[in-house]
Amino acid sequence: MNRDWLADHVELYAIDSLPADEHDEMQTQLAQLAPATRAAYEEQIADVQNLMHDYARRYTSEAPELLRARILADFDSGIRQSRPEPTGRRRLAAVVSIAAAAIAIAIGAGAIIGRTTAPDPPPATTAQGDAAAAVFSAPDAVLSTETLSDARGTLNIVSSRLLNRAVATVRGAAAPLPDDSTLQLWMVDDRKSPVSAGLLDASAAGPLVVDGLDGTQAFAVTLEPRGGSSSPTLPLLGQVKI
Amino acid sequence: MTTHPSRVQDDELALLLTQSAAGDHRAFARLYDLTSARVYGLVLRVINDRGHAEEVVQECYLKFWQHADRYDRSRGGVVNWMLTIAHRRSVDRIRSEEVHRRRGTEYANANAAVPPAPVEESVERRDERITLRRCLGRLTDLQRNSIEMSYFGGMTYPEVAAQTSTPLPTIKSRIRDGLRSLRDCVKTGERS
DSSP states (O other): OOOHHHHHHHHHHHHHHHHHHHHHHHHHHHHSSOOOHHHHHHHHHHHHHHHHHHGGGGGOOOHHHHHHHHHHHHHHHHHHHHOOOSSSSSHHHHOHHHHHHHHHHHHHHHHHHHOOOOOSSOOOHHHHHHHHHHHOOOTTTTEEEOOTTTTTTTTEEEETTTTTTTEEEEESSSSSTTTTTTEEEEEEEESSSEEEEOOOTSSSSSOOOEEEOTTTOOOEEEETTOOSSSSSOSSEEEEEEE | OOOOOOHHHHHHHHHHHHHHTOOOEEEHHHHHHHHHHHHHHHHHHOOOOOOHHHHHHHHHHHHHHEEEGGGGGGGGHHHHHHHHHHHHHHHHHHSSHHHHHHHOOTHHHHHHOOOOOOOOOOOOHHHHHHHHHHHHSSSSHHHHHHHHHHHOOOOOOHHHHHHOOOOOHHHHHHHHHHHHHHHHHHHHHOOO
């Protein structure tokens, strides 16, 4: 036991500055201390660490959406492994892969395919749900996102060229839509004028599934009178390439 | 204690952590939403590589709910517990052979280039930041740089010594004395 060494290195230990051998040595020595002495050192270590955490606050940075999806999917599969498999699982929930669930959660479409570990049975599956789940599971599924202007939320598009299909959601809108308005999604192609892909109605049960991507290069969102328009009313709230 | 996260939020986080460990998906999602920017921000700053940073953050969140029983409230808030784990895992990652090779000698400069992000904060929190900033201002540049290279650059003190061509005992005392005066200064600031 070397009290001087301990006292000299405790701050370096607190900020993970010690090389591996000295780090281990510190842990061994701490473990051998009398409880009261050890508690005093641990308080000192926690103080320095908490100080550095405050210092680190300046680097706070939003994590990518897909990371959130992966971590929540990890959680679901971890919890599932630690528990007996529930019976009566709906067919769709069973076939949707973790990756698909991750994407679905990321774009806010989790409800339509059912959270795989939800204690309640998932909502009745629909043709739209099947189609969305197929896109999420596609080997070439790509997620594209864009923040819409006027605080209308984030547009998320998962597209698969293989299936020639995309799934769109808008979530996180800070500004409520006027009663007489709706968000409309447009397929943008270089060669022709934008074609309506449908209404992104906040009251809609699930995400919007878009068939026939073909030459579509981007999706755009506009604010339109309720019921939608035959051509987009400018300005665009946002556009995302796929 | 040098930090006082709002008591209400800390109570909530501790509850969410417990609920997460019990398998509550919504609690875990909320826990993630409340803490991920701090965890990701620190890990990205240390690792300076988005791919590796994401992997480490993913490992950390697995550990958070699986080892929730190891959280000891007497040592600080949930976020502090998480960041201690996240920092340790980050330095383990960059000191591992593969990443170490990739970092090369350009590491220190590249790492210094990660810009700080603007942060929204409460008045209470801002007061603490002012104290911390004032106390950081009292360190010598050499002390502050050594601490930053080690903590945010993930270097061991011998690596900092090598990088700055400074004798080992000098670097050790720079980091140690810097952290001690920082701690004393913040504590005094909190009392006043």
